[in-house]
Amino acid sequence: MPYFGSEETVKELKRALANPHVQADRLRYKNYITKVIRYMTQGLDVSALFMDMVKASATVDIVQKKLVYLYMCTYASDKPDLALLAINTLRKDCADPNPMVRGLALRNMCNFRMPGMPEYIEQPIVAGLRDKASYVRRVAVLGCAKLHNLQPYTDMDGSIVNELYALLRDPDPVVVVNCLRALEEILKDEGGVVINKPIAHHLLNRMKDLDSWAQSEVLTFLLRYRPRSDDELFDILSLLDAFLQSAHAHVSVSTLRLFLHLAAAHPAVQADALLHTSAPLLATCGSASRELRFAGLCHVQQVMRSQPGLFGTHYKRFFCGYSEPSYIKFRKMEILVELVNDENVALVLEELRSYCTDVSPELAQAAIAAIGRIARTYSEKCLDILTGLLALKQDHITSAVIQTFRDLVWFCPQSTAAVCQTVEACVDNPQDSEGKQALLWLLGEHGEQISSAPYVVEGYIDGLKTELSSAVKMELLSASVKMFLCRPAETQDMLGRLLHYCIEEESNMCVRDRALLYYRLLQRGVEETRKAVTGPKSDPSMSVLTGRQEEPISLWASAFNTLGPLSGRDLCLQTVIISASAQPSSSAEEELLPGSKDVTLSCPNDTEEEISLSLGPPLSHETFEKMWLDLEILHRQTLGFPRPKAAADTLQAALQLVKIQTLAFTPGDTVPWKAYLYTRGTGTLILAELLQEDPEAPGTEGSLVVSVKQQPANQHTIRGFVAIIKSVFQTLNFDRL
């Protein structure tokens, strides 16, 4: 932040610091130094005062020393030549009899980030490692990491590493933890500090002496250790058991993560650990600090992915407090929706109902959407509430309710009649374009059940000139055409007007093209149009996607207690792409081969190069569903053979081998059979749907159809992906023969 008259200020300070009268008066001198630091914090460039500040470092006043050191560390990289002048004072301080002065000097000397520093600090660091004061040793140990950071790969490293490993036995707990941290940085290229059995057990035994920060850090380091036997594993777990219930949330969560990791092969132990930690986790959800609350809620959501029932009885803890910020309320609502069961549904709905009239329209809409989600299971109760909300005649509420109705009808066809009745009775129409689209869709799709539908649509057609959103116009076109198909007499006239307007007067190309398309289609005759326009009115098989399945713990355990659960989808995708590109190009084929060497699995199409797929971080059902609905189908192909008769888990395992994750599939031999898959390759995310129609139905030949969506698009990867899918199914079919 540049300040007006900053140059003047610096000059004035320089004059004052150089004034011998000021220098003689210690208080006044210190006052000026404080001023310099204050300006520095505010962002003013005071590096011109470096010389004067170096002089001020030669003092017995520790407070003044600290301030000057802070200044020097900030500007050392800008003024390396001047900083060298200060080194003499610092080195002298490193030999001071007072350990506090020694530590202070050493720490700050190591903080000078400039070339040429290593030769001055090496010797004091080595001396510091053997200092008798633990305070100095702590500083010196981290000094090694700083030294390595300044000048990687020196021949010093070897001896320092040995010394640091030896210092892991230091009596001071902070020194021990600092050693781990320093080794981790120095040995980064070799995979970090090695946690072998003696070190692991030594650390475990020291756990009680450490403070909470060190505890959670050591627990994270221990993730790297693999116990040799089950006996050892259970010894470790029983040592750590007490930490699951620590008063510090970060310790109990770190312990839980370690438990989940170590006991990966013992689901019962994992479940037990989750049960033990549920109390501390719930406590963080009610913590006084709202940030901690948020972190707790996000992690509760992670746990619920595998154990949806764990928090079932505690659903009241997720009721929103009125003073909570909306981002916390959103999370709580998401959790509440998941926790609904036969016993609590009435109370949860009543609670959600009270959020629908919230002042914040976003929150109100989210609450309505949440009720809509619950309606997929408990439609009757929810429809009553939603219908009641329409009576409020608030634009944002009406719009959200209509949108919820649209989704509900799509997922639960059995609620169609009730919804149509309500829509018919609803007198005022939504005003925003999202709501209008939803209403038009409902009218078009279920026009035959809503007697007033043509008149509502006519109202929209009459007001077409004032309509701004092209998406609404497109929806209006489709709705009118669909309605024409079921109620031609009432609609014919207005459809004509609409098409005329859209073709002759509309300036938006998309709308115009759509109108022309319908126009030509209608010219081909009504039956032809009906075939092209009408599709399924609902898709209950989508509930395969949205229905909750218990996921294995390993899917989320690796990201537990990291920033991942807290940041939204954006960060998730970002890391996906990073991890996908960082993945070394391992051939998918090679990994598939063990066991079945006689089957060639190379892509049948020789022009294709091999692509590498990876699983990357798991995708939640919601994310998949959202992306599936957002993206266009890029590729659709009939595979030319039926679905393998192998059991579902065999199929899932086979796909997993080639790094394709199965998200959901219809159970057994239900027809039509569907499966949803996803994978990642060459920096893109691939989503796919496998569909097998009824084999008896004419024209389908009982063959599998694969539809692929991708983000970002890359045709090459899609071709590779389809080839891999093909080869997997061929193999499975081959096995069967």
Next chain:
Amino acid sequence: MISQIFILSSKGDHLIYKDFRGEASKDSINVFYEMVTALSGDQPPVVMTHKDHHFIHVRQGGLYWVASTKTNPSPFTIIEFLNRLAALTKDYCGSLSEKSVRMNFALIYELLDEMVDFGYIQTTSTDILKNFIQTEAVSSKPFSLFDLSNVGLFGAETQQSKVAPSVAASRPIMSSRGEQGGKNEIFVDVIERLSVVIGSNGVLMKADIQGEIRIKCFLPTCSEMRIGLNEELNIGKSQLKGYSSAVRVDECRFHQAVKLDEFDTFRILKVCPSQGEQTVMQYQLCDELLCAPPFQLFPSVEKDYVNRVLIFLKLRCDLPPKSTALNVSITVPVPKGSVSMSQELSSPDQTAELQPKSKALLWEIPRFPGGAQLSALFKVDVPGLSSASLLEVGPVSMSFELPKQTCTGLQIRFLRLSPTQTGLSQRWVRYVTHSDSYTIRI
């Protein structure tokens, strides 16, 4: 590990900035501020990412306390550390505000220097830190006669009186000189946060209590202290002790320094408090309230004339007659179209106003004695009122403070410092219950 720590005022002024690893530019402060102010209300602000840099922040005392990092650390650790930093700043500076941070920036730099090295948390314990912190805190409180009278009252205090003025504990822990400094005081606070939902039929639907016992210690050195809780205190649902089940908590957790060898039989906590503030015990009670909820509301909402809603609220305080609720405020959402309001309140010290921004009416009662009943009539003008608009009235939310009151009934029987304590020390026990969230449906 942490790359940078900075503290910003709500207006974005840089109050404290420390770079531990030199891997991020100073510009990231401005990047952070732009990001955090650009967020809409429903986006979670706690973790934000700019390029490969993550910002984690907490809001305390109206300030942004931010840590930036390039790695993927435990969010719990960073958030709790930032909260701890804020708590320590409060301990050392006496209060937490933009002004006190500005005045004591040298001290905060000194603290940070000892707490974090190269991005790794070293220590946050006051016992260790006090050996290294040399800067004197500058108290931001202006000198006033009112403060002095408080101090005078204190000097003449009686050991029996268990109420200390709430300002007494908000002073720097380290001031070794000055008129207040000589006081050897220790405060033990029992703080409970109550969150309650009462249904429209007056039935308690949800009740949670989160409580903690917090010690604020101004003694330079302190040997072991024994805190005796109610002997009949029950922990957990199954375990019942004695004939009355009057005092019960579901679950409790203790600070790791607390010795619990006498807890099971005598309900005595033994602890050596270090200077500053620390929480020795946290407990919670869910889905049950052992006393009546402190407030009951009897509302009636009617349509009066064409465009007017009559809201009649009768509020009863069910506390024991000797106690009082303070700073009671009642928020009632009103129909969106409300334009003006007139009210009839029962006493002049109450106030009520229509808040056009949040479309709610706010009724404030500074003191509300136990057993009393207050009523108020609000006439809200709503052009274009329909009968459905009445549904928009409610739910009512309340906030209040109940001094000298715990809802679990947890009490401190005694507070004993070990006999070797030199000099006179004063011990204070204070109870307070805050409303975390108190909602009454209409």
